[in-house]
Amino acid sequence: MSEMSATISIPLVSVAFPVFNEAENLEMLHAEVTRALETTGLAFELIFVDNGSTDASLSIIKRLSETDPRVEFVSLSRNFGHQGALLAGISHAQGEAVITMDADLQHPSALLPEMVRLWQEGFEVVFTRKRRYPVHGMRLRQVKLFYWLMSKWSGLHLSFGQSDFRLLDRKVFEVFLRMPEARKFLRGLVEWVGFRQTGLEYDPLPRHAGESKFPFRALVSFAVDGIISFSLLPLRWSLGLGFIVASMSFVYGIAMVVMGLLNYAGMSVPLPPGWATLVVSILFLSGIQLIAIGMLGEYVGRIFEQTKGRPEFIVRAASVSEREPR
Structure with a gap:
């Protein structure tokens, strides 16, 4: 025993x-x-x-x-x-x-x-x-x-x-x-x-x-x-990058308005060409959006997998x- x-x-x-x-x-x-x-x-x-x-x-x-x-x-x-x-x-x-x-x-x-x-x-x-x-x-x-x-x-x-x-x-x-x-x-x-x-x-x-x-x-x-x-850092970085891009766009918009007003007042201030600026801005913002959506999709995908309970x-x-x- x-x-x-x-x-x-x-x-x-x-x-x-x-x-x-x-x-x-x-x-x-x-x-x-x-x-x-x-x-x-x-x-x-x-x-x-x-x-x-x-x-x-x-x-x-x-x-x-x-x-x-x-x-x-x-x-x-x-x-x-x-x-x-x-x-x-x-x-x-x-x-x-x-x-x-x-x-x-x-x-x-x-x-x-x-x-x-x-x-x-x-x-x-x-x-x-x-x-x-x-x-x-x-x-x-x-x-x-x-x-x-x-x-x-x-x-x-x-x-x-x-x-x-x-x-x-x-x-x-x-x-x-x-x-x-x-x-x-x-x-x-x-x-x-x-x-x-x-x-x-x-x-x-x-x-x-x-x-x-x-x-x-x-x-x-x-x-x-x-x-x-x-x-959650990738989501927070995406949020921070969105704020940065929005701030840059806001500053750029104000600069364009000021330059337009100066030209209207008779001062010769050269404005940047519109076509190239527009294309670059659209592509840049589109890329940022796709990256953010992709990051968010990874997290949502994990939630989806979790809810299936496999x-x-x-x-x-x-x-x-x-x-x-x-």
Whole structure:
């Protein structure tokens, strides 16, 4: 009886992996993560979320689950994006803490014991930062611009190199699961919810196989989601720009009236040509209006998505049940 009680009292740690066409990486990922977590002395489960893969990823995951009872799988009905797959993994986690990491082997498994140790010391969020970014040139400048915009426009303090490689205590990720917000931006929410947090730095490893599933278009969409989720600054800038343009137009109109009156009084004051001035003014004001309407449309679009109440993901099959928040 005492041995059974001791076994039951061992905390369970869940590790969730979003997987999209990572068939060549899965077996090595399973071996490395298992080896790292076995050193902690804790019970653990590995949840592989197949995010609509078109290769043999799901078959390999099912084979791993047959040979290792600690492996669970969640198969989504289609690709719901990286954040959707992360939420699917978190919502199916049975542990007292969940670690999220990518399946491309760039997140070092050797860091897992240290993350678990910090959690056992009382930290409820253990996030990670890259010491260096595994890209160069234009792509690196794009990533830096993303973090700069997020920090300046959203009011959050996202440092350069933060990723979705993190540990969350159950009380933290249950807060996420209870949020009705659509298109959750997890990197921002992790800071926003608070709790006791600490960070670790790491050097990303080279991708073992395959290619990146995060092109520039996805980075732009990710940045827009983050800014709109946490900031009204674009709307306020649009309002401020409208006031500036209106003020300039007012001053310009007064100047034209004064110049006309001076000419009427007999003074020779050259008036600017009307056609070029008119065309430039119309194009400038039209551009400002379209930009403002586009910004407003992004916010209205998010409201529309929220009112539809569609789920963040749809499960086609799973070996583990979705756990309801406490």
